[in-house]
Amino acid sequence: METRELRYFVAVAEESHVGRAAERLGMAQPPLSRAIAQLERRLGADLFVRTPRGVTLTSAGETLLREGRAALAAVEAAERRTRRTAQAGGRAPVVLTAKAGATSELMAKLLDAYAAEPDAVEVEVVLSAPGHQALMLRDGRADVAILHRPFDDLSGFDTDILTVEDQVLILPAGHPESTRSSMTLAEATSLLPMPRWPDLDGTYPDGPGPELRDLTQILQLIRLGRTAIVLPESARANLRDGLAVVPLTDAPQVTTVIAWPPHSTSPGVAGLVRTAGRL
Amino acid sequence: METRELRYFVAVAEESHVGRAAERLGMAQPPLSRAIAQLERRLGADLFVRTPRGVTLTSAGETLLREGRAALAAVEAAERRTRRTAQAGGRAPVVLTAKAGATSELMAKLLDAYAAEPDAVEVEVVLSAPGHQALMLRDGRADVAILHRPFDDLSGFDTDILTVEDQVLILPAGHPESTRSSMTLAEATSLLPMPRWPDLDGTYPDGPGPELRDLTQILQLIRLGRTAIVLPESARANLRDGLAVVPLTDAPQVTTVIAWPPHSTSPGVAGLVRTAGRL
DNA sequence: CGGTCCTGATACCGCAGCGGTATGACCCCA
DNA sequence: TGGGGTCATACCGCTGCGGTATCAGGACCG
Numbered sequence: 001m002e003t004r005e006l007r008y009f010v011a012v013a014e015e016s017h018v019g020r021a022a023e024r025l026g027m028a029q030p031p032l033s034r035a036i037a038q039l040e041r042r043l044g045a046d047l048f049v050r051t052p053r054g055v056t057l058t059s060a061g062e063t064l065l066r067e068g069r070a071a072l073a074a075v076e077a078a079e080r081r082t083r084r085t086a087q088a089g090g091r092a093p094v095v096l097t098a099k100a101g102a103t104s105e106l107m108a109k110l111l112d113a114y115a116a117e118p119d120a121v122e123v124e125v126v127l128s129a130p131g132h133q134a135l136m137l138r139d140g141r142a143d144v145a146i147l148h149r150p151f152d153d154l155s156g157f158d159t160d161i162l163t164v165e166d167q168v169l170i171l172p173a174g175h176p177e178s179t180r181s182s183m184t185l186a187e188a189t190s191l192l193p194m195p196r197w198p199d200l201d202g203t204y205p206d207g208p209g210p211e212l213r214d215l216t217q218i219l220q221l222i223r224l225g226r227t228a229i230v231l232p233e234s235a236r237a238n239l240r241d242g243l244a245v246v247p248l249t250d251a252p253q254v255t256t257v258i259a260w261p262p263h264s265t266s267p268g269v270a271g272l273v274r275t276a277g278r279l
Numbered sequence: 280m281e282t283r284e285l286r287y288f289v290a291v292a293e294e295s296h297v298g299r300a301a302e303r304l305g306m307a308q309p310p311l312s313r314a315i316a317q318l319e320r321r322l323g324a325d326l327f328v329r330t331p332r333g334v335t336l337t338s339a340g341e342t343l344l345r346e347g348r349a350a351l352a353a354v355e356a357a358e359r360r361t362r363r364t365a366q367a368g369g370r371a372p373v374v375l376t377a378k379a380g381a382t383s384e385l386m387a388k389l390l391d392a393y394a395a396e397p398d399a400v401e402v403e404v405v406l407s408a409p410g411h412q413a414l415m416l417r418d419g420r421a422d423v424a425i426l427h428r429p430f431d432d433l434s435g436f437d438t439d440i441l442t443v444e445d446q447v448l449i450l451p452a453g454h455p456e457s458t459r460s461s462m463t464l465a466e467a468t469s470l471l472p473m474p475r476w477p478d479l480d481g482t483y484p485d486g487p488g489p490e491l492r493d494l495t496q497i498l499q500l501i502r503l504g505r506t507a508i509v510l511p512e513s514a515r516a517n518l519r520d521g522l523a524v525v526p527l528t529d530a531p532q533v534t535t536v537i538a539w540p541p542h543s544t545s546p547g548v549a550g551l552v553r554t555a556g557r558l
Numbered sequence: 559c560g561g562t563c564c565t566g567a568t569a570c571c572g573c574a575g576c577g578g579t580a581t582g583a584c585c586c587c588a
Numbered sequence: 589t590g591g592g593g594t595c596a597t598a599c600c601g602c603t604g605c606g607g608t609a610t611c612a613g614g615a616c617c618g
Contacts, residue, residue, distance in 0.1 A: 001358045002281050004605095018566060031606045033566060043358065045365030052565055052614040060365035066542055067357035067419070074353040078346035079280045079322065086324030086339035140346070155541030156435050262434030263345055283576095297595060310577045312595055331585040331594055 003075050005039045006068045009047065012036055013065045017054040070138070077140030077261070084140075093122035094268030097142040100127040100214075105237060106162060106256065106279075107146065114275040121268040131200050137261055144269050148232075149255040157259040160277055167251035168236065170219070171228035171244055178244035185230070185251045192228040195221075219243060232256075282354050284318045285347045288326065291315055292344045296333040349417070356419030356540070363419075372401035373547030376415045377425040379406040379493075384516060385441060385535065385558075386425065393554040400547040410479050416540055423548050427511075428534040436538040439556055446530035447515065449498070450507035450523055457523035464509070464530045471507040474500075498522065511535075 011021040012032065022029040040047050047061035057065060084092050098107055107125070114120055126142060134152050136142040146162075147154060169188040171178055177191055193209035195218050204211045210227055212218055215238075221227045223242040232254040236245055258276045260269050290300040291311065301308040319326050326340035336344060363371045377386055386404070393399055405421060413431050415421040425441075426433060448467040450457055456470055472488035474497050483490045489506055491497055494517075500506045502521040511533040515524055537555045539548050 001354055002283060003354070004281060006354070006357070019564095028607060030567075030569095030608085034568085035605085037567080043361055043365070045361055047361075050566060054565070058365075060361050062544075063364040064357055064361040066544065067353070067360050070542065071350065071353035071357045074346070074350035075280055075282070075285070078285070078343055078350045081346050082322055082324055082326075082339050082343040085342040086322070086337075153541075155437050158434050262432075263349065265341075265345065298593095307578060308594095309579080309596075309598095313597085314576085316596080329595060333594070 001039070001042070003072060005035060006072055008032055008035050009039060009064060010068055010072065012048070012055065013057055013061060015054075016056060073135075073139040077138065080140035081143075091121055092268075093124045094144060094266055094272060095124045095126055095136075095142045096144050096146070096272065097126040097128055097133045097136045098146040099130050099133060099148070105234065109279060110258075110272070110276055113279065114272050117271055117275060119267065120271060123268070123272070129202070130197055134259075135200070137259060143264065143266055144258060144260045144272055147257050147259045149257065150252055151254075154257065154259060156262070158262055158264075159257040159259045160273060161255055161257050162276060162279065163234070163256045165232040165234055165254050165256070167230050167248050167254060168233050169228055169230055169246045169248055170222060170235070170239065171246065172222055172225045173242050173244045175225070175228075175244065178246065180246050182247045182249050185248055188228070188230060188246070188248060188251075192226070195227050195229055280318070280321070282351060284314060285351055287311055287314050288318060288343060289347055289351065291327070291334065292336055292340060294333075295335060352414075352418040356417065359419035360422075370400055371547075372403045373423060373545060373551060374403045374405055374421045375423050375425070375551065376405045376407055376412045376421040378409050378412060378427070384513070388558060389537075389551070389555055392558065393551050396550055396554060398546065399550060402547070402551070408481070409476060413538075414479070416538060422543065422545055423537060423539045423551055426536050426538045428536065429531055430533075433536065433538060435541070437541050437543075438536040438538045439552060441535045441537055441555060441558065442513075443532050443534050444511040444513055445532055446509050446527050447512050448507055448509055448525045448527055449501060449514065449518065450525065451501055451504045452521050452523045454504070454507075454523065457525065459525050461526045461528050464527055467507065467509060467525070467527060467530075471505070474506050474508055 008021070008025065011025050012018055015021040015024065018033055018036070019029045022032040025032065036047065043060075043064075045060040045064075046058050047064060048055035049058060084095075111123060111125070114123065126136070128136060131152065133142070133145040133147055134154070134157075137145045137157060145157075147157075147159070169183060171192065175191070177183070177187075193207070195209045195212040196204045196207050197212050198204055210218070210221055212229075215235075218227065218229055219239070222229065230248065230251060233247075239245070258273055260273060264270075287300070287304065290304050291297055294300040294303065297312055297315070298308045301311040304311065315326065322339075322343075324339040324343075325337050326343060327334040328337060363374075390402060390404070393402065405415070407415060410431065412421070412424040412426055413433070413436075416424045416436060424436075426436075426438070448462060450471065454470070456462070456466075472486070474488045474491040475483045475486050476491050477483055489497070489500055491508075494514075497506065497508055498518070501508065509527065509530060512526075518524070537552055539552060543549075
């Protein structure tokens with residue numbers, strides 16, 4: 001199976017429509033139809049059921065979509081990491097990705113400590129949208145990432161735990177419940193509409209709360225009494241006036257980990273991980 | 280990058296010789312040379328340094344070999360698992376792989392317990408050479424595996440721990456040291472030549488000990504006073520007369536785990552893992 | 559109930575690019 | 589300095605990919 005075929009298949013599966021997939025791929029519809037048919041013949045498996053409205057995946061197709069995406073990410077990763085290695089002849093900067101905003105204190109400590117190491121290489125920090133760190137690690141855009149359980153999918157990575165924190169509710173200082181010493185998650189979410197986080201594709205789920213784009217904006221909306229948010233305890237450090245904090249008794253703990261792809265041999269990654277383990 | 284190019288590259292890298300690689304690939308040398316040159320041009324990276332005796336990898340080439348092997352395994356896994364899903368329409372047998380011989384009691388318990396589950400699917404057990412279980416999981420020949428830390432490379436898999444054991448030395452009953460109550464690993468290996476385990480490619484490293492092909496054979500050789508072996512404690516169950524067991528004080532513990540590829544959605548795998556967790 | 563619109567499939571064609579053979583350029587070594 | 593070995597280059601034929609034109613069939617509508 002060639003990656004070209006896999007890319008075609010994934011495009012058709014994602015669009016559920018051969019014509020649209022062909023457009024997205026910058027080609028005509030007939031060769032795409034033929035390529036899919038050929039792939040099905042070679043695999044000996046029906047991947048799609050053809051309907052008058054487009055196509056839908058069979059169970060074999062669902063398997064190929066899931067596994068094929070991972071395979072394509074692995075191929076892309078190979079390509080990108082090879083390019084990156086060649087660029088700087090072994091001393092290429094290590095790319096670290098983390099969620100924009102959060103964990104800044106921890107990151108600063110890590111980067112400072114690592115920079116002080118004798119054999120430190122340059123670290124390129126890429127801040128990306130929530131949930132994208134794992135993707136970047138999988139497709140080679142990053143070498144190491146700061147991830148958060150249970151929000152990120154850590155499967156397939158090697159990880160070291162950095163911190164474990166409880167979560168707290170941040171709400172307007174004047175709110176009637178703002179002086180309570182603790183609260184359950186269910187209570188917290190019933191007080192005010194919670195902001196909505198973007199999905200992986202950048203769109204927002206439907207709901208009453210404001211769309212979360214940047215944390216300071218949300219904090220402003222909290223001061224105005226329009227919303228509240230559940231965050232790890234460490235977020236307290238960034239708070240200013242007008243906000244109240246209530247610990248949550250039953251919210252899942254947030255584990256911050258440093259993650260890297262298995263078999264990584266980059267000395268930069270190894271150094272960063274070693275440094276992180278000493279923090 | 281196409282998988283064909285990757286396969287060509289891996290062949291050349293493994294042979295360190297374009298001509299031999301071409302032979303292995305069943306093609307002539309010139310198109311292979313050209314394909315490699317084209318890959319290098321497209322990646323913008325030198326992958327090999329050409330010498331009068333063949334080729335050797337650059338650092339970029341080493342990166343591509345490591346990552347490319349993983350990517351090829353992922354593509355193969357996608358292909359195989361798709362074929363398997365199609366064959367039986369969602370009720371395909373789940374393939375479990377384990378090291379031949381060992382852990383038989385644990386395996387029997389697991390399979391019996393799982394077979395008693397209401398929604399159990401057929402389990403196909405594949406016994407394979409030591410170290411091959413992880414490979415089979417990576418390239419889709421298996422869906423779930425019984426692995427042993429620290430011997431197998433668990434990186435990239437999801438795992439649940441089944442058992443943790445100490446290791447013991449098994450030596451001839453008549454050996455002067457056979458009555459000791461404990462021993463260090465260094466002492467143990469100095470008494471008799473240890474058998475050699477095959478490498479992943481099936482060849483044996485050089486050394487004085489006998490080549491290990493099957494455990495009963497080795498036990499026979501131990502009775503004859505020719506060798507001794509370090510095994511997990513559970514191996515005691517299979518021993519017969521003529522053998523003595525000495526606990527080791529500093530040998531690493533052996534952790535038996537059940538492992539499966541991340542994002543596995545097979546109901547069979549999920550059921551097996553659930554059952555294993557209850558053992 | 560037939561026309562229209564949408565879907566994917568088929569037929570056919572031209573050419574890019576893959577693999578083949580023949581040969582060259584270069585290095586090591588005797 | 590020639591011979592054997594390496595990989596690279598030159599050139600050719602054909603496979604197979606992608607293009608355009610068209611067909612086949614179900615859904616929907618008047």
